[in-house]
Amino acid sequence: MSSILSxxxxxxxxxTTVVLRAASLRLETGITFLVGRNGAGKTTLVRIxxxxxxxxxxxxxxxxxxxxxxxWAAMARQGFSYLPATGFLPLKSRISTxxxxxxxxxxxxxHVVEQSHLxxxxxxxxxxxSTGERKRAEFAWLILRRPDVLVADEPLRDLSPIDRGSxxxxxxxxxxxxxxxxxxxxxxxxxxxxxxxxxxLRDGYVIDLGSPEEALENPAFLGEYLGR
Amino acid sequence: MxxxxxxxxxxxxxxxxxxxxxxxxxxxIRGWLVTRVGIWLIAPLLLRGVGWWLDSLLLTGFKATxxxxxxxxxxxxxxxxxxxxxxxxxxxGCGRLATIGLAFGGALVAEFxxxxxxxxx
Numbered sequence: 001m002s003s004i005l006s007x008x009x010x011x012x013x014x015x016t017t018v019v020l021r022a023a024s025l026r027l028e029t030g031i032t033f034l035v036g037r038n039g040a041g042k043t044t045l046v047r048i049x050x051x052x053x054x055x056x057x058x059x060x061x062x063x064x065x066x067x068x069x070x071x072w073a074a075m076a077r078q079g080f081s082y083l084p085a086t087g088f089l090p091l092k093s094r095i096s097t098x099x100x101x102x103x104x105x106x107x108x109x110x111h112v113v114e115q116s117h118l119x120x121x122x123x124x125x126x127x128x129x130s131t132g133e134r135k136r137a138e139f140a141w142l143i144l145r146r147p148d149v150l151v152a153d154e155p156l157r158d159l160s161p162i163d164r165g166s167x168x169x170x171x172x173x174x175x176x177x178x179x180x181x182x183x184x185x186x187x188x189x190x191x192x193x194x195x196x197x198x199x200x201l202r203d204g205y206v207i208d209l210g211s212p213e214e215a216l217e218n219p220a221f222l223g224e225y226l227g228r
Numbered sequence: 229m230x231x232x233x234x235x236x237x238x239x240x241x242x243x244x245x246x247x248x249x250x251x252x253x254x255x256x257i258r259g260w261l262v263t264r265v266g267i268w269l270i271a272p273l274l275l276r277g278v279g280w281w282l283d284s285l286l287l288t289g290f291k292a293t294x295x296x297x298x299x300x301x302x303x304x305x306x307x308x309x310x311x312x313x314x315x316x317x318x319x320x321g322c323g324r325l326a327t328i329g330l331a332f333g334g335a336l337v338a339e340f341x342x343x344x345x346x347x348x349x
Binding site: 072073077084086088093 | 324
């Protein structure tokens with residue numbers, strides 16, 4: 001089956017440090033969890049997929065087209081969204097403004113606002129709400145946008161347990177709606193049970209661990225990443 | 229895993245270029261207008277009065293300098309600032325050059341519109 005987004009043999013070094021040697025991945029519908037130790041190169045790989053960093057070698061394929069250097073905006077026009085770890089909604093804008101920009105109807109807007117528990121916050125500026133509320137607004141925006149591919153870099157970072165659960169629910173909603181979601185992070189207890197497949201970035205290569213159950217039976221993963 | 233066929237092109241029909249342009253135009257021109265109205269209307273009146281505001285070459289130079297300064301500030305903020313305007317617009321599907329062109333094009337149109345209104349008064 002052809003994947004909607006794939007990367008083949010991506011290589012990247014910073015100075016003398018080799019971060020990625022030949023990292024490959026294929027995204028299909030569902031949640032793919034990209035895991036790896038700090039400094040393993042997860043964010044580097046993600047930023048290469050988005051086009052924010054140029055790879056030294058390898059090629060990205062999106063919707064069947066080979067891209068030497070992907071362009072975020074061009075891919076966004078074809079159903080791609082990127083959720084950086086630092087967020088993407090403009091801090092000076094009100095939540096209602098950014099959500100209405102991607103709402104197809106008033107009904108859709110209010111449905112997602114209620115679903116995301118943002119009723120009392122829609123008039124607030126992004127800069128004035130908490131980290132958890134900001135993340136809820138970002139996922140509400142993504143639900144309205146309905147990307148075919150979402151790349152989310154550490155979306156659960158700095159979130160309380162209840163907000164992590166809410167973010168996972170939104171990502172599951174997207175995946176169940178047919179989106180391919182690539183998510184990075186270290187929140188194993190939240191991410192692993194909800195993932196459809198697990199990729200392990202190790203020594204500059206991506207190892208396909210299969211399902212979460214299969215991942216938890218991999219002795220190298222258990223020992224080297226989970227420390228069990 | 230399920231495939232991705234049958235979902236092609238849904239974004240094109242969901243929210244087209246009009247929506248995107250509207251968002252960018254609103255986000256960029258709104259801030260510009262507020263600042264410009266303040267500079268063109270209030271500051272000169274406070275300095276000298278309406279006649280001097282219309283005639284002074286010195287003030288024209290001042291306005292031009294402020295306009296360039298504001299433009300550079302906007303550009304630096306867009307490229308390197310923490311407002312996330314650039315990331316947001318990229319997720320909407322508009323590239324950097326297109327956004328910069330649109331913002332300055334909008335500023336130019338607003339500038340001419342402002343002059344037209346002032347000269348008609």
